Amino acid sequence: MLLPRWSLRRARLLLGGKLVLVLGLTVFVAMMWVLERLIGLDGPVALPRVLALAMALVPAALWLGFFYLQDRHEPEPKGFVAGVFVLGAAIAAPLADFAVFQVSPPLPLAQHGLSPFALDRLVFALLVVGLAQELCKYVVVRYTIYSSSEFDEPMDGVVYMMACGTGFAVWANYHRLHGQGHEVFLSIGAASAVVTTLAHASFAGALGYVLGRAKFTRRTPLVRTVLLFFGLLGAAVLNGTFAVVELYVSSSGLAQEPWKGVGFAAGFAMLVFAGLMLASRRLLADSPFRPREPQPGGSR
Amino acid sequence: MSAPEPPEDPPKGPPGAPPAGPDAPVARADRPASPADAPPTAGKDEPDAGDSLGFEEEPAWAALLSYETYEQVAKKVLRAGTVVAREGYQRHDAAVVAIAVALIVGGAVLHRALLRPATTPFTAHGLTMQRTPHWLAPEDVPEVTPRLIRDAGPPPRRGRDELPYHVMFTSSLDPDVRLEIQIDQRPAWSNVLTGLDLERRNRWGELYAAEGGRTRSIAGHDWLRTRFRYAYAPQKGDDPRIGHAVEYATVDRERLYVVTFHGEPDQTDVLEEVIAPTLRVGARTGMPLLPQRNRVTQVRAPAAVRQATEATVMVVVADLVDGRLRAVGGGSGVVVSPDGSVLTNYHVVHDTGGRLHELFVIGRHVGAGQPPQLVCAGRPRRAKLQPEVDLALLKCDLDLDGRAWAPSSGPAWPTIGAARPEEVEPGQRLWVLGYPDVGGGDITLSQGLVEGLTGDQGELGRDFIKTDASITHGNSGGPVVADDGRVVGIATAFRVRVTVDGDTIETAKVGLVRPWSAAGDLVAIARAGWTPRDGMTSPELEPTAIEAPAEGIRISTRVLDYANDRPVPDALLMVLQPGVRASEIDMNRLDDQVMAWGRSTSDGEVHLKQPVPVPGTYTVVVVARGYEPLAGDGALQLPEDAPAFFDPWGAVRLNAKP
Numbered sequence: 013m014l015l016p017r018w019s020l021r022r023a024r025l026l027l028g029g030k031l032v033l034v035l036g037l038t039v040f041v042a043m044m045w046v047l048e049r050l051i052g053l054d055g056p057v058a059l060p061r062v063l064a065l066a067m068a069l070v071p072a073a074l075w076l077g078f079f080y081l082q083d084r085h086e087p088e089p090k091g092f093v094a095g096v097f098v099l100g101a102a103i104a105a106p107l108a109d110f111a112v113f114q115v116s117p118p119l120p121l122a123q124h125g126l127s128p129f130a131l132d133r134l135v136f137a138l139l140v141v142g143l144a145q146e147l148c149k150y151v152v153v154r155y156t157i158y159s160s161s162e163f164d165e166p167m168d169g170v171v172y173m174m175a176c177g178t179g180f181a182v183w184a185n186y187h188r189l190h191g192q193g194h195e196v197f198l199s200i201g202a203a204s205a206v207v208t209t210l211a212h213a214s215f216a217g218a219l220g221y222v223l224g225r226a227k228f229t230r231r232t233p234l235v236r237t238v239l240l241f242f243g244l245l246g247a248a249v250l251n252g253t254f255a256v257v258e259l260y261v262s263s264s265g266l267a268q269e270p271w272k273g274v275g276f277a278a279g280f281a282m283l284v285f286a287g288l289m290l291a292s293r294r295l296l297a298d299s300p301f302r303p304r305e306p307q308p309g310g311s312r
Numbered sequence: 313m314s315a316p317e318p319p320e321d322p323p324k325g326p327p328g329a330p331p332a333g334p335d336a337p338v339a340r341a342d343r344p345a346s347p348a349d350a351p352p353t354a355g356k357d358e359p360d361a362g363d364s365l366g367f368e369e370e371p372a373w374a375a376l377l378s379y380e381t382y383e384q385v386a387k388k389v390l391r392a393g394t395v396v397a398r399e400g401y402q403r404h405d406a407a408v409v410a411i412a413v414a415l416i417v418g419g420a421v422l423h424r425a426l427l428r429p430a431t432t433p434f435t436a437h438g439l440t441m442q443r444t445p446h447w448l449a450p451e452d453v454p455e456v457t458p459r460l461i462r463d464a465g466p467p468p469r470r471g472r473d474e475l476p477y478h479v480m481f482t483s484s485l486d487p488d489v490r491l492e493i494q495i496d497q498r499p500a501w502s503n504v505l506t507g508l509d510l511e512r513r514n515r516w517g518e519l520y521a522a523e524g525g526r527t528r529s530i531a532g533h534d535w536l537r538t539r540f541r542y543a544y545a546p547q548k549g550d551d552p553r554i555g556h557a558v559e560y561a562t563v564d565r566e567r568l569y570v571v572t573f574h575g576e577p578d579q580t581d582v583l584e585e586v587i588a589p590t591l592r593v594g595a596r597t598g599m600p601l602l603p604q605r606n607r608v609t610q611v612r613a614p615a616a617v618r619q620a621t622e623a624t625v626m627v628v629v630a631d632l633v634d635g636r637l638r639a640v641g642g643g644s645g646v647v648v649s650p651d652g653s654v655l656t657n658y659h660v661v662h663d664t665g666g667r668l669h670e671l672f673v674i675g676r677h678v679g680a681g682q683p684p685q686l687v688c689a690g691r692p693r694r695a696k697l698q699p700e701v702d703l704a705l706l707k708c709d710l711d712l713d714g715r716a717w718a719p720s721s722g723p724a725w726p727t728i729g730a731a732r733p734e735e736v737e738p739g740q741r742l743w744v745l746g747y748p749d750v751g752g753g754d755i756t757l758s759q760g761l762v763e764g765l766t767g768d769q770g771e772l773g774r775d776f777i778k779t780d781a782s783i784t785h786g787n788s789g790g791p792v793v794a795d796d797g798r799v800v801g802i803a804t805a806f807r808v809r810v811t812v813d814g815d816t817i818e819t820a821k822v823g824l825v826r827p828w829s830a831a832g833d834l835v836a837i838a839r840a841g842w843t844p845r846d847g848m849t850s851p852e853l854e855p856t857a858i859e860a861p862a863e864g865i866r867i868s869t870r871v872l873d874y875a876n877d878r879p880v881p882d883a884l885l886m887v888l889q890p891g892v893r894a895s896e897i898d899m900n901r902l903d904d905q906v907m908a909w910g911r912s913t914s915d916g917e918v919h920l921k922q923p924v925p926v927p928g929t930y931t932v933v934v935v936a937r938g939y940e941p942l943a944g945d946g947a948l949q950l951p952e953d954a955p956a957f958f959d960p961w962g963a964v965r966l967n968a969k970p
Contacts, residue, residue: 091381092385092388156385156389162388
């Protein structure tokens with residue numbers, strides 16, 4: 013085991029941890045693409061349970077490491093971050109699915125609007141699915157780690173919510189990759205798992221940004237509540253918009269163009285993520301744990 | 313509410329921290345206020361983010377799997393919960409969850425409202441309704457070749473505006489979801505329930521199963537709602553699948569309207585919810601569509617009478633109308649032999665012009681509250697007919713798909729015993745069992761008293777038993793039984809007399825029951841055994857063209873009543889061909905099966921017309937009106953030295969029918 017550890021450390025030293033992880037994600041998708049070519053798969057396949065779970069878990073684990081590294085100044089306890097990740101996968105996501113199914117069971121003969129931007133699709137994507145998913149992520153973080161003493165700087169909101177979103181994506185991706193009669197292209201499935209994980213984590217991260225600000229604001233409780241609510245609404249709008257536009261991009265009439273969808277989703281998720289990172293810079297700059305420039309005189 | 317504000321004083325940030333603005337992080341009181349208070353762990357001060365990954369020291373997966381982690385998390389959660397309860401400011405945050413949940417529910421309601429199938433008006437031949445728009449253009453539904461009449465020609469072509477109007481709309485979302493509209497002339501038979509049941513059975517085949525009908529009033533008009541399922545193959549060569557449908561049917565003065573929703577049950581539910589309330593037809597009808605439910609359980613009848621319901625069947629007659637099989641009438645019947653012979657009225661199986669109907673279909677009682685289940689069919693032209701006493705003996709020889717089928721191939725059909733004619737007295741209570749065609753539905757029981765006897769045309773005579781029990785259309789052919797469940801006769805007709813006396817109009821109705829004794833010949837045939845054959849409608853029980861053996865001995869004997877040794881006149885004694893067993897006897901094939909026969913004279917003497925070869929062992933059958941048929945395998949054993957004129961038994965004694 014010496015060699016891999018050594019190699020990892022070497023690679024990390026050479027390239028930086030985040031780059032290694034991003035490379036890992038790329039390699040993961042490339043491997044699936046190569047595997048697809050190697051075994052001559054020219055159509056979608058029904059993935060076995062284990063493979064689907066692995067394909068959902070691998071990008072999530074890599075992304076989780078990546079997000080974890082964002083909190084530079086006072087890294088959170090790994091156990092807590094992992095715990096919130098598990099809560100996201102085991103509580104938030106199933107709860108969201110259950111809630112959506114309960115309030116809006118599948119309607120037979122539903123006259124869905126043909127356009128992806130039809131009012132019914134928008135309402136469903138934004139107000140029902142988007143809001144329910146983000147609410148479940150929010151509830152999981154807000155009523156566990158948020159109140160703990162480990163949540164001690166605004167940036168923690170981003171870290172924990174992203175961990176929760178990553179966990180959420182494991183469930184979502186697993187069900188996207190393996191379900192009753194589901195068949196997926198191996199490469200597209202892997203790419204979409206990577207992208208969806210980033211997307212879910214980014215939306216949650218956006219909410220986490222607000223969550224972190226809200227916890228440490230000195231304004232009135234009402235303002236904090238309003239802040240939280242609009243944070244939630246914002247995340248839901250991002251989530252819903254993502255779903256609607258991805259459908260718009262990936263479908264052209266009756267034909268499906270999944271790569272287009274993945275490409276768009278990647279762009280959208282990266283945009284949100286970049287915005288989030290930009291915003292986080294301020295949080296990091298304001299972090300009470302930020303190492304300070306040595307004061308004149310050489311003492312801290 | 314004591315909403316604890318965060319500490320008023322800005323926290324003591326680390327030395328050199330930027331001045332705390334309103335949104336500056338506030339360290340909590342229950343932990344060291346800053347890293348300065350709690351010395352950071354080794355390496356914390358290093359800005360090398362790479363090191364903080366620390367896979368080597370504490371792998372994330374190890375933390376995931378460690379019990380302590382969960383214990384810690386659980387403790388933290390518990391502590392957090394306590395904090396939630398303690399700290400008032402968090403109550404405000406609960407409002408976020410509450411408002412979000414309200415938004416989600418509101419969004420779901422709005423979504424559902426947006427998805428409710430839109431509708432567009434539809435009008436055809438007096439039917440108006442709202443139908444789903446955006447579906448594929450309606451297609452004419454081709455008429456189904458009647459399964460029961462294989463030799464039927466193709467149905468005539470019809471114009472679009474002519475009746476029957478029969479179209480199908482198919483959903484653009486799911487080709488298995490369809491809306492079918494059928495408008496036709498009002499059926500001749502008022503039993504809409506069973507008539508439609510027969511048509512569906514004919515159309516969908518043997519895997520069709522209905523859940524019965526109930527009426528639903530829509531805008532003051534009664535519709536008969538029936539849910540059913542069937543097997544079908546969407547395209548030729550496809551695997552068959554189960555289809556579900558809900559049918560709404562009604563009649564007005566001229567037309568029959570049938571609107572059917574096809575699809576999975578949840579899909580038909582949606583269609584039903586959206587479309588059914590909009591169904592309208594021009595004229596309102598007073599015709600009761602309500603199936604008569606549970607009449608048997610409502611009437612307190614003796615147990616023996618209830619048992620007689622098992623032997624009571626519905627007889628539906630059907631004809632080809634424009635190449636389509638339509639139920640045109642019906643009556644009742646009574647099972648008279650365990651192998652499925654049914655006695656009914658002759659007038660049930662022929663139309664007003666005296667022409668026999670194409671088909672009869674037998675429906676059997678399956679349970680209280682349920683319409684009879686159609687089980688088998690046959691051709692009236694193969695029945696045994698006795699027009700002079702208005703009786704007919706039917707036996708199925710087809711299943712409902714038109715394949716050859718014998719009712720004896722299943723379990724024995726329950727029969728009922730007969731009362732002796734002399735036991736029927738005026739004032740005695742009678743029960744009429746049957747399926748009056750008003751509304752169809754369950755078997756109906758009515759009771760009344762024997763009022764007396766009457767002749768065919770109202771003169772003195774013993775042709776009918778008069779009763780005040782309700783007998784109406786559809787009761788014809790059904791059994792009339794006494795309290796002990798034994799059959800007294802066949803409900804045959806009713807007479808209505810209207811007298812106008814000044815200002816008073818008086819109506820009198822009397823039911824007429826054909827006494828059971830009139831059915832003697834037909835019952836004898838049924839009991840002896842027969843197979844329906846084209847053209848063999850005569851109840852005459854005599855071989856006509858026997859190929860007599862060239863030589864043999866002459867048999868003669870006497871036929872007597874077992875109870876009192878009185879001679880039995882007109883009994884038919886038959887010696888069957890070697891190898892023919894009693895159970896195989898077919899009264900329609902006597903010429904093939906009988907070797908020698910004779911009829912008893914008024915003093916009971918029989919002389920067989922044909923010689924019987926010796927030596928040999930033969931099956932003997934004796935049939936007489938009012939007596940149980942006697943059949944004995946190997947009952948006649950003739951030694952080689954038997955005399956030329958021989959009485960093997962001395963006398964044959966018959967049991968009167970119970």
